[in-house]
Amino acid sequence: MFNFGKTEEESARLVAMDENFAIISFKPDGTIIHANKNFLDALGYSLSEVVGKHHRMFCDRNYINTSEYETFWKDLANGKAYIGEFERFDKNGKSIWIQASYTTVKNSSGKVTRVVKFAQDITSSKKVANSVKEAIDLAKTGIFDQEIKDTTDNKGVEELKNGVNELFKIVSSKVALDINKVSKALESYQRLDFTHRISDSGEISTGINNLAEIINDMLVENKSNGLTLDKSSNILLTNVDKLNVSSTEAASSLEETAAALEQITSNIRNNTENIHKMASYSNSVTKSASDGQNLANQTTLAMDEINAQVNLINESIIVIDQIAFQTNILSLNAAVEAATAGEAGKGFAVVAQEVRNLASRSAEAAKEIKTIVENATKKANDGKEISNHMIEGYKELNQNITNTINLIQDIEMSSKEQLSGIEQINDAVNSLDAQTQQNAQIASQTHDVAVLTDEIAKLVVSNANAKEFIGKDNVKAKNIDIKTETTNIKKVESRPIKPAIKTISSQSDNSEWESF
Template structure:
């Protein structure tokens, strides 16, 4: 019989309950096996005959049974000390088994230990699960920063990763509040109070957090704050698992700053492009104004050519009349009147030419001013205005040449008017003496011949001026087209700048989403 039963039925019932629910084995004080119940034999995979009389060491790892810890274990039992713990033992098939057991020394009536009874339960499944959890926690602790808090935020403990990340030693933080890792503005905020309120309600918190290490060191962490529940499902502490992402965060900040700089540069480029576009438009408008002025000048020169042709016709008429005057002395008086009238008409034509020349001079002056303004606009337009600056200079040269030609024509007209005055004076002398008629007619004829030569020169100058103005007009058309091309390119630059800005903004949004 395994137990020495008492006559008391209640005691027997208690022993039966123990045998039914526990694995039970008994030993001599030296470890020799005396007996074992069914639960123990099934748990270890043995029959009773295979273990009776054997030593307890048969259930132990040889390394453990040869250790000082094993000797101390049996010495304590022989001193009457109960040994209760979780024990790793080896089954018959060499598989490990974990037992939650109590080794209890039994004394006789004289107080001597005469045997040891072990009451055990198989906790292998629970132990393996616990070891799995423990292994995972150890693995997490190796790769992550871990710190534990009471529900009031007081620090319980922290691993090496956490201490290294924040620059503290363990004794510098244990018993302190979590707020030592927070910025002043944050730890005094309602947001921080709500943070701990949620944790106390069993809600976990996860995200990126800025924390302050020793000596003000800024540390960015990717972390989870997890409330740990007790057997009643209520939180009793908080464990934080964190990864140091400071380096990654700083790189992101640097990328963000560089993209902002790029965006600013692109905005400047866009502004410059808009300015260039406006300047190109101003240049084109200036070209069109110059073209209009040149058209006006060309029209004035055409009018001048017509007036010169009219003047040539008058000169030819006067020359013919003067020649005929030598042959028809009878009609000298009437002819002198006709000649005088023709000379007056010639003088009027010369006056009209002077007025036209004045208009041409004014147009040339306005053209010169416009070309100067265009040169200034070209200079402010930078690289895009270099080509137009050359054209503006050429326009200014042609305007100067037109002005000089106008001055020469004015001089020639003044000379013609002087000759007309002399001719009129000569004609007036016809009334006083017929004898001088031939001489005067010859003089008039010679004067008209000279005037005709000058008028031919004026016509040639007018033609040259007209050709020059046509050349300027053609050049200004090219300038206008060039300005239009510049404006189109500026618009393309603006569009490209806007596209780059949009791309930069998209990139910033993408980086923020990665965070």
């Protein structure tokens, strides 16, 4: 018996340990100093057979030649303790497992003087644990119809063994002997073949079959959805292509329309400016017509004055004519008197004759002047009549010009309103053109989305076809009510816009005057 204690209490504890543990003490180099009865009985040795021998006598021959074993004793000599499970061998070479604690004893200077090992035989527990491990390894291969029969005094290990045996019974009752069938089914599912079913009524088999049915239904639904999506995406792609073409054509037509409206706006703006010029020209013509009317009035007054002067000339001609007549009478009287006078009156007769001739010429001249004056009077009267007609014409011209100006002003106002309206339409068309361009861009982006959707749909169908499941070849796309007809957008035919600008030339004034 070991006796390290100094008090009765310590001695009692040592006695209890000696009775319950296998105890052996060593020198720091591993030489055996003493072993108690429990230790000797466990390994089949007597005390004399072990004292003075080295610890290696209990170890595996391969282990004692390792650096690990050498380090083990070096650590103990340096005061390091070890606790754990160790495999040792008895006198007959039989393997024994112990739960041991290697504790060092030091002197007052701290030097290790001995190593004491407290051990318990756990061979039966280790055997049960190994049996449990082997049973679990067999269970991994699908074998559950087994029972661990080894026993141990270790209550915890025994409970573990009983629990594993009970678990095997439960699994066997739930799965029966078809665990390999389950494994085969799972391997089939791992290969994406979900057509395999387990022909057993066990709960796990039933559950796996139900799971396979759910997966199968899901794959059928996935393929159906993929086919439906593929069908829908094809329709979508077709319609998007049509929309893309229509949007592009609409955008092109709107661009042409916007350009045409811009040209029309420019034409109307030019027309408005020309109408404004026409109004200005009309005002000038009105002024010219008024000036012409004033000149005609002045001409009429001048003609009246000419007539008055002609009348005065007529009166003077009458006087001259009367003087010529009286002169002619006097010349006749003078001729008579000269004839009466005879030779003495010959010279006077010549003078009288000359006077008579002068009177005749004066009368003829007066007559000619009278004719000229009468003609002048007639011309003056004709001029007056023409002037009166001109005055009436100018009045009518002024009235027509006034009416024309009013019409031009109305047209100018309408042109301004048209210009304002066409500018608003132009702005609206430009805005619509921008929106149409944006719609065309969106249609292009939608086309890309439709292409991607179509690719995804085909990928879904491809993934579904890569798996084996019941009803795979009978899956069809769902019936969906999709209207594939699209309204064709009629392209607006572009028409060239001819400039409506009318050039106002100066000849138009002459044509107006020619009407008079």
